[in-house]
Every structure is written in structure tokens, then in C-alpha cells.
Amino acid sequence: MFGLSFLSPLFLVGAAAAAIPIAIHLFYRRTEPVIEFAAMRYLRQAPVEESRRRRLRELLLLALRVTALVLLACAFARPYFAGAAIASGEATVVLVDTSASLSAPGHFDRVRERAAATVRAAPATHAIAVLAFANAADVIAPLSADRAGALAAIAQLKPGAGATRFRAGLERAGAELGGRQGRIVVVTDLQESGWDAATDGGVPEGVTVEIEEIDGPTANLAVTSLRVEAGEAVAVVQSFSPQAVTEQVVFTVDQRRLGAVPISLSSGGSAEARLPLGSVQRGALTAAIADREGFFADNARYAVLDGSSALSVLALTASGHPSESLYLERALTVANGPGGFRFRAIRASAFAGFDDGGQLDVIVVAGTSGLDERGRARLGAFVRAGGGLLVTVGPDVDAAIFSQALSSVVSTGWRARPAAAMSFAPADSRHPVFRPFGGVGTLGNVTFTRTVLVDASEGARVLARYTDGTPALVEERTSAGRVLVFGSDLNYRWNDFPVQPAFVPFVHEAIRYLGSPRSSRVEYQVGDLPGAQGATPGVVQLGTTQTRGRRVAVNTDPRESDPRRMTVEAFQAGISHLQAGAAIEAQAEVRRQEDAQGLWWYGLLLMVVSLAAEGILGRRLG
Amino acid sequence: MTAEAGDRRIGELRFLDPAILARLGSLELKARTVVEGFLSGLHRSPFKGFSVEFAEYRQYLPGDDLSTIDWKVYARSDRYYVKKFEEETNVDCHLLLDISASMGYGSQGVTKLRYGLMLAASLAFLMNRQRDAVALTTFDEAIVTMLPPSARASHLRSILVTLDRVTLGRRTDVSKPLHLMAEAIGKRGIVILISDLLDDPAQVVEGLRHFRFRGSDVIVFHLLDPAERTFPFKRAARFRDIESGDELMAVPSIVRQEYLDALQRAIDGYRRELGSGGIDYQLIETSTPLEFALMAYLSTRVKRR
Numbered sequence: 001m002f003g004l005s006f007l008s009p010l011f012l013v014g015a016a017a018a019a020i021p022i023a024i025h026l027f028y029r030r031t032e033p034v035i036e037f038a039a040m041r042y043l044r045q046a047p048v049e050e051s052r053r054r055r056l057r058e059l060l061l062l063a064l065r066v067t068a069l070v071l072l073a074c075a076f077a078r079p080y081f082a083g084a085a086i087a088s089g090e091a092t093v094v095l096v097d098t099s100a101s102l103s104a105p106g107h108f109d110r111v112r113e114r115a116a117a118t119v120r121a122a123p124a125t126h127a128i129a130v131l132a133f134a135n136a137a138d139v140i141a142p143l144s145a146d147r148a149g150a151l152a153a154i155a156q157l158k159p160g161a162g163a164t165r166f167r168a169g170l171e172r173a174g175a176e177l178g179g180r181q182g183r184i185v186v187v188t189d190l191q192e193s194g195w196d197a198a199t200d201g202g203v204p205e206g207v208t209v210e211i212e213e214i215d216g217p218t219a220n221l222a223v224t225s226l227r228v229e230a231g232e233a234v235a236v237v238q239s240f241s242p243q244a245v246t247e248q249v250v251f252t253v254d255q256r257r258l259g260a261v262p263i264s265l266s267s268g269g270s271a272e273a274r275l276p277l278g279s280v281q282r283g284a285l286t287a288a289i290a291d292r293e294g295f296f297a298d299n300a301r302y303a304v305l306d307g308s309s310a311l312s313v314l315a316l317t318a319s320g321h322p323s324e325s326l327y328l329e330r331a332l333t334v335a336n337g338p339g340g341f342r343f344r345a346i347r348a349s350a351f352a353g354f355d356d357g358g359q360l361d362v363i364v365v366a367g368t369s370g371l372d373e374r375g376r377a378r379l380g381a382f383v384r385a386g387g388g389l390l391v392t393v394g395p396d397v398d399a400a401i402f403s404q405a406l407s408s409v410v411s412t413g414w415r416a417r418p419a420a421a422m423s424f425a426p427a428d429s430r431h432p433v434f435r436p437f438g439g440v441g442t443l444g445n446v447t448f449t450r451t452v453l454v455d456a457s458e459g460a461r462v463l464a465r466y467t468d469g470t471p472a473l474v475e476e477r478t479s480a481g482r483v484l485v486f487g488s489d490l491n492y493r494w495n496d497f498p499v500q501p502a503f504v505p506f507v508h509e510a511i512r513y514l515g516s517p518r519s520s521r522v523e524y525q526v527g528d529l530p531g532a533q534g535a536t537p538g539v540v541q542l543g544t545t546q547t548r549g550r551r552v553a554v555n556t557d558p559r560e561s562d563p564r565r566m567t568v569e570a571f572q573a574g575i576s577h578l579q580a581g582a583a584i585e586a587q588a589e590v591r592r593q594e595d596a597q598g599l600w601w602y603g604l605l606l607m608v609v610s611l612a613a614e615g616i617l618g619r620r621l622g
Numbered sequence: 623m624t625a626e627a628g629d630r631r632i633g634e635l636r637f638l639d640p641a642i643l644a645r646l647g648s649l650e651l652k653a654r655t656v657v658e659g660f661l662s663g664l665h666r667s668p669f670k671g672f673s674v675e676f677a678e679y680r681q682y683l684p685g686d687d688l689s690t691i692d693w694k695v696y697a698r699s700d701r702y703y704v705k706k707f708e709e710e711t712n713v714d715c716h717l718l719l720d721i722s723a724s725m726g727y728g729s730q731g732v733t734k735l736r737y738g739l740m741l742a743a744s745l746a747f748l749m750n751r752q753r754d755a756v757a758l759t760t761f762d763e764a765i766v767t768m769l770p771p772s773a774r775a776s777h778l779r780s781i782l783v784t785l786d787r788v789t790l791g792r793r794t795d796v797s798k799p800l801h802l803m804a805e806a807i808g809k810r811g812i813v814i815l816i817s818d819l820l821d822d823p824a825q826v827v828e829g830l831r832h833f834r835f836r837g838s839d840v841i842v843f844h845l846l847d848p849a850e851r852t853f854p855f856k857r858a859a860r861f862r863d864i865e866s867g868d869e870l871m872a873v874p875s876i877v878r879q880e881y882l883d884a885l886q887r888a889i890d891g892y893r894r895e896l897g898s899g900g901i902d903y904q905l906i907e908t909s910t911p912l913e914f915a916l917m918a919y920l921s922t923r924v925k926r927r
Binding site (some may be wrong): 034035036038039042043044045 | 724725726727734818820846847850855857859860861862863864865866868869870871872877880881884885888
């Protein structure tokens, strides 16, 4: 049922003021004089009211006064209709931990047994639901009285490779309760890292959380990192064992064994295993160990050898001559290869027919002459599709063409202004573009001889300003892409920026920032990617337009490999924090609902109507 | 004597406030006080001399009616003497007093009934002094008491005792007792009705005309309390009918004018209807000195002479 609730129910105490007109009414009723009179024959000919009718009017008047006061109190109490349906009855939600930390051989059998025992021991009046959780929670047996179904669902449970995220599980369990009174029984190994991630979640008030603790292994070996460095595959193995162990890391590429590297690990220590890749440039790289006692899911780690992680940058210039983007090209080519940039410059007039193969991440507009209608439309579509755009407003960039090309995407423009020498400084040094400079730094050495007056739109953000206070670098975000408008050129014509030490890091950070929405992330953790392909470690193919069919690695969260556990008391303390947080969040949600509904306005309006009616009726009563 | 002359004459007299009068002792004392005061005030008035029997001679004083000078005595004594007469008792006066519950209303110390009792007693006293036979009838919706006409002094005492014992009756129904009385009165006389007339005006007028039809002169004393005349109430109140107990909620400021208009229409109606039937109508507020009522009676009595 949707119920009327109040944001500030204490104001409802003010409704007690409704007793005032009632008291006045009763008082006057008692003291209203009765006059014995003889000439009633003539009084009856006057427009007097029958006592009964007057009483009725008085009661109506009283009702209007009381209504006005109650409405006033209600308006102050900020009423709203609770958005969620409140279910009735009591329930037990069994929340089963299926994280990677329970993947040690034999452990999960105990999980199933304890979960099943919990279902059997649940009060007969309780409905039962079973949820499995790791980094996210899934309902495997929805809330019902069907205990056999719940037991069957538990029997089908298997440990996954996800990280333990208690908040996510508890929140889903709370949602499953749907406002019922009841309890959540968490069957878990109480892994300490389960509280680490700052995920959302909470436990509703009035719900008790009980723990069914599962013992886990005290020792674990995990491959926590795999990277390619200087032509070598580098795997990091972490030991969570109380004693020193030796292990062998086996490297494979596309299931072809490349070699094995033996390592020795001290208690709680880590070791790197390095294996030259030789001529191997592409493929799915795997580093695996054979830890038979610890968690199974973290025994292997994956990486992708596709060398396509460099950001693709295209510069549009007036004629396409290399000199028009010389400094930009030099700045970007110093970081060639993976993690770097692939740069190309073309004349603007050729952009309409340019084939980028769907790989373009950032476009730098250094010239607009010759940019035809198709080119302009393509530029706008590129930004709308999430592409990054850096506009360097030099002598070859026409404001009119730019605004036409991006009229439906960004509103920032610029105007020419007289030449004047000035410098610039970041307006927000925490912005990713300026983070390497640690404040003004060497950016203050840049001397501008000419600039344009950038008109930042209302939604735009000024990242840097000239010394006269006008915007120098403006960012405007669209729903997907980012646009940076730099109020001068970057080719040593209107300023000496390209010959300053700050130029290269500025260009790198600006391009990386612009390209980050489309950057080629090559590694994900279990649960980061949607669907089944994100649920198990390995190398998967991403087929979406945004990721352009790349192969990426999916690995377990390294924190999940730590077998350290917390006490039940520490867990319950975490629950208390969650409940407190949930209460605050619930309050915030209530405030949002109340704001959106704005029922108090209607309350005030009705109050005014009541008072107006009261005034009219009161005047007639005398 | 014209009514205007009478009014001027009365204006020279000193009257007792009815509220003060009401605090005096017995009804007889009140009546005596009123009548003797009234008559002494009329010492030089032309009302003296209704009677046809010689009473005494008195030396002429300026202002005496020249027609009353006994020229024979003048011839003998060379002095002006006027003859004083006492009228022979040949008129029956019927006092009809309304004692219905509505007469019990009074806003300023004297109820209409109390005023009516004093008025009836004073009239009886006056009539008895003038040797008129006085009859008394009290009624509400029916005749309650009825004393036959008599001019004896002992009868006056009976009337006063009867009046002293009057208690409030029930509802007002003026017309029915009037018809009964009109039939009961055999000899033509003077009928005096003392009532607040809170009844259907048409019925009241019809009843009074019945007396006229039988040849009697009729005087109506319409008693109203000052509060009934001015409706001075301020606050909204429940007005309870003194007779029926019915209640009306009214805001005086709203209903006052309508009430006063209705009352005035009723008074005008009585004045018009009764006047056209040859019936004297006197509207008397209970704050008015009783002598005004006596003067009204005497005016009617003079007309009968």
C-alpha cells in the first residue's frame, strides 16, 4: 500500500492547535445567552436561522477552522506518499556468500549445508528467500513459502570468482524483504576485505542480521598481477601462508605454454615471475599457479597482448601540411606505442571522407577552412558518440564553422579581440589536465601574444584563465564526449607554449583526458563487465561499438585473495554502520520524494481555501 | 376636550414611574396612589362634572368652564360659584385582562402583567370612585376568572383581591375569550382590553368588533415592553419563546430592522383596523406612567357622556 508519510512529523504536534477553535466553539456554546422573549411572532418574520441550521453552520465553521489548522500543520510536516509498497508478514532471507574466497576445495560444501540448515530452521511463519552474493547479489529463490525450492536452489550453488561485497548483498537482501519484518542470515566466511569497497548498500531498520560463519583456509597463494614490461611477462604472486613456500608460475599465450618460472615466497611475502615474450606480440596471456589448498579462483591471472591501447588522435588543419601541427605531433609521438598516442593530421576539407576505421579517440581542431557540411556533421556526431575534441583557436579556426558544426552539442564560442600579452594559470589545479603541474608550475611561463575571448556557456567549466580573468581553457561535456576549447593556438603562432617545458605534459594530459571515455581499458575485474563474460576470469571479446571489438582480460579482485577474516562482532559493527547509513540514505530519499511531490503546496492551498470559506461563512453567522 | 388638550394637561401632572409604583405595597394602595394623585392633578380639569347629581358649590376660579357657573347663586350673592355634580352610575365597565404567559415578559423590572394589573386596579378604583359598575375578566386561552359588574365599594375590594391573586396563564388566545365575553355582556357599556395582543391580529380585531356590534365602547390598551419596542439586544443569542419554549438563534444586528418593521406593521394594522371599527387603541409601553392610560380611559368616557 502506498501510504502518506511526513518528512518532519514533529510539526504534526502543531495540529493540536486545532483544539483551540474546538475549545472556543465549546466555550461559546456554553456561554451563548438564552433570552426569554415574548414577541417571537414578529421575530420569526425576520430572517433568523433555525437553531438546528445554525448549529450545522457552526459545526461547518468549526470543521473549516480545524481543517485549516490541521492542513497548516500537515504542510509544515512536509507530507509525501511513500513510493514503495510495504509488504506484510515476516521473512527470512538467506544470503549465501559465493565469492572467490569460498572456492577452496571442500569449503563450499559446508556453505551449502549451513544455508540449507538455515532454511530448515527458519520459523514456519516466515517466507524464505535465498540470495547468492559476491560483488553483486542474485536472487536464486525468490521470497515464498516454498522451502523445497529454496533447498534445491541452494544445492545448485557454486562458488564464483567475484569479490566479497557485503554491502551489495545486504542491500539486495533488504530489498527482497520489501519492508517486511524479519531477518537476514548471512552464510559467509567473514572475509575482512568484504567491507573494503565503497559500494552502496544498507540494511533496513527493523531487520536483524545473523551470521552463519564458515571456516576457510588460513593459507592462500594468489597471482595478483600480470603485466607486460619491456618485452617480458611479469606475474606477481602473493603468499598469504604462515610459512614459506615455493611455487611455479606457468605462462601461456592463447593456451600455448610459453614457460614456467619457479618462485620462492616467504610468509606473507610476494614474488615476481618474469618470462621473456620473445616474438609473441598478440594473444591472451595467462600466468597460473597450482595452489591446491587455497582459493581456486585466484590461481590464474590473465592479460591481453594486443598492442592497441594507444589513443588515436587526428588533427584537422587548414591545408594538411605537417608544419600546421608540427608541435602537437612532436609532443604526442614521444609517447608512441601502448599507453601512448597514434597521431595523424589531415586537412579539414578531407575530414568528411576520412576513414578512421572506428579507432579515432580524439580530434584536435587546428583549422576549419574547407570543412564542409558533411565534415561538420561528422564532427558533431563524433562528439555525440563520446569522442574527445580539442579546439585550439588559432588563426585558422573559424568560430562560425565551429558553432555550426557543434551547434547541437556545445554552446561555448569565442570572439576575436585585440592582441595583448598575457599568460595563463589553471582555475582548477585538481582537474586531470593540470594535475601533473601541481598548481601553476611552469604554465605561468607561457606568454601569449594573441588570444580570443572565449564565451563559456552556462554548463561549461572554466579550467584555466588568462591573467585578465577571461577564460583560457574551457571544458564542455556532452552526454558522452568531452570538448576542450583552448583560447589560443598550439603551433607557436600566437604564443610560445610549444617551446615551453609544460607543453608536452599539457598536451598529453589533455588528450588522455579527452580520450578517457573511449580509452582502451584492457583489464577488468570480475563483475565489472555485464553478463556472463564478466563473471568468470579469463580473456573475453567485447563486441560493443564503444569498445570496438577489443579483447580484454577479466581477473579476480586481488583483495579477495587475502584470507584474513573478521570476527562476528566486527561484522555486526559494520552492520550497525550500514543501518545508520541506510537510515541517512532513507531520509535523503524521503526528502527527494517529498521535494518531487511538493504536497505541502497543495496543503497550503487547501488551507487558504478553507480560511476563505470560513471567512464567508463566519460573516454570515455574525 | 381634545386629545391634544388632554395631553397638555397631563404633561403638567407629576406621575409615578411604574417601576417605582410596582414596589409599593398592595395593589389597592397602588391603585389609590395612582387614582388620587391623578384626580388631584385633575382638580381644575374639565373632567370634573361627569355626574348629573349636584355635589357642592365652589367659588369660581379663573379657568373654570363658564357653563358651570350657577347664575342663580350669582344673582343672590353677587359672587361666582360653580356647581359640582357627581354622575349617576349608569355605565358598566368591563376590564378584560390578558394573563397569558407572554404577559410575564419584562425587561426593566415591570412585567407586562404587573403593569396590566396596576392599570386594571387603577381603572377599577377610578371607576368605582365615579360610581361606575366594574367587571373584571382575566383570560389566557380561555377565561380564567370573571367578576360581574358592580358599583359597590365591597366589589372593588373583590376586584383588587382577585387581581392580587392573578398568576400567569398559558398561551395567548385573545379572540376566543373575547367572543365569549361579547356574548356574555348584556348591557351596553365600556369594554377595556389590556393585552399584549400577541395573537393573530385578524382574530383579535374580529373579537373586539364583536363588542362594538353589541353596542359597547371598546378601549384597547396594547401593552408592550420597551425591549419589545426597540429590540436592544447586542450579541447573537438564542431567543426562547416565553410561551412555547421554542428557540430561535438570531444575530440582533441582522434581524433588528426586520423585527421592528414587522412589529410596526402589526401596530399600524391594529391602529387602522380598530380605528375603522370605532375602537380606541392605545399603545402603551410598560415604562409609561399609568396616568396616560387613565387619561385615555377618561377621554373615552367623556365621549360617551
